[in-house]
Amino acid sequence: MFGRRPVLLFDADDTLWECNVVFERAADDFCAWQARPGLDAAAVRRVLAGIERANTERHGAGAAVFLRSLADCLEHLQQRSATGAEHAHLRRLAEAVLDCRIEMIPEVAETLGALQEKYPLVLVTKGDAVDQWRKIDNSGLRGHFEAVHVVREKTTATYSWLAERYQLDVESTWMVGNSPASDILPALAAGMGAVYVPNDNTWALEHADLDSAADRLVTLERFGQLLDHF
CATH class of the missing domain: 1.10.150 (DNA polymerase; domain 1)
Incomplete structure (x- = not known):
């Protein structure tokens, strides 16, 4: 695609x-x-x-x-x-x-708007489907994404399925997220690049050790720094 x-x-x-x-x-x-x-x-x-x-x-x-x-x-x-x-x-x-109330992280809306002009953006989130869709709707961000997927878990198989579904070139595909366990490690294992944007409030069950020297792993301090890389 x-x-x-x-x-x-x-x-x-x-x-x-x-x-x-x-x-x-x-x-x-x-x-x-x-x-x-x-x-x-x-x-x-x-x-x-x-x-x-x-x-x-x-x-x-x-x-x-x-x-x-x-x-x-x-x-x-x-x-x-x-x-x-x-x-x-x-x-x-x-x-x-x-109530699925939304507290937007700084720089998100404007950064997605700028990236949307240059790249296809796909939202991949996990959890209860009803909750996730309510949050997506409440966020007002749906229009930035060409596709949205809500899955129960995000594993290497999930990212491989997405690559096959959209005929992605994994070498030019990047996953952006805060969770080492769900966003970073499985995306890297599927051959994609990964951008780690840490959040001090990340759920304990999403923690995992990362190798800072891993190939195709980028770590940022702020969401807005994506514009320095893409």
């Missing part, structure tokens, strides 16, 4: 807009609510992290799974079922997550 033209693939959450920090705020509020003598907020957070990891592996990521994890954690800590009032309070704590 795109032939041998350079193509830029983009992650969404924590690359184009803040995502994990919204979850973190809700989690902090939950932990403060459940903390008590002998069980401080940090201890509650460790319990919640284990439950989140298990639920994510079993059910995937997304707002509904996060809300489920909060409820599961409450019931684990209280050793009983959550009451109707507690479920309602959990929904209030997670309101920003459930």
Whole structure:
């Protein structure tokens, strides 16, 4: 479809807009609510992290799974079922997550606008499809992309499938994202280049070690620096 033209693939959450920090705020509020003598907020957070990891592996990521994890954690800590009032309070704590509110990362809109004039842009994001499409719509960025894909996970096979689907020349295709685990390492393994734009709020499950000397890996400090490279 795109032939041998350079193509830029983009992650969404924590690359184009803040995502994990919204979850973190809700989690902090939950932990403060459940903390008590002998069980401080940090201890509650460790319990919640284990439950989140298990639920994510079993059910995937997304707002509904996060809300489920909060409820599961409450019931684990209280050793009983959550009451109707507690479920309602959990929904209030997670309101920003459930509403898919967007906090745009600086320089994103103008940078995409400039890149769009020179290259085909493709959005590749993972998570719950309903949540992701709501965020895409809420962001106002849909028009910058020639194609959008929402997938459950981003693996080397995902990027290889995209290369085959759009007949991409992997040597002139670049993946831009904040997640070493989902954006950078699998794209490199598929033969593409990768642009790592770190985000201090990246979800712990997306962390992985990167080799700074890896061939075709570029690390930037800001999203707007893409214009210095493309």
